[in-house]
Amino acid sequence: MTSEQNATISTADETIETTLSDPSASNWLKTALETAMNRDPVDAANDASHLAELLNQRADASLRAETTNITGRSLSTS
Template identity: 50%
Template sequence: MTIDDEIQKVLSSPGTSYWLRQSLQQALDRDCVDAANDAEYLSELLDRRCQPIISQAPGTNESSGKNCG
């Protein structure tokens, strides 16, 4: 599957959130490097925001990699 096929699959999936669909569509109209850098920074910020919440949840395994989603 090509990346364009995967993007179309995400955009057309009924399980894709409105926010993700809109964000992806807007990102596709931008410079790809700028969009990827911004997305990476957003991911880091949201992950750091979630870490304290996840680490306080009962039965949480912090070594499981990406959390909060």
């Protein structure tokens, strides 16, 4: 591994450590990061990407449902 690659990994690890020590970061996020640090980074990133996609879909559906409740009209999903 080159020194440039090591520096990139160190920067990523420092960013994660900053998040872990941030009192405003949720315990859920901190636990996920701590768990991910013990996994293969590519597998962890792929799983995190999939999780983000699922949670975004759920959040979008929840917002559409709430808007329908408030306005009585459903939002277009296009």
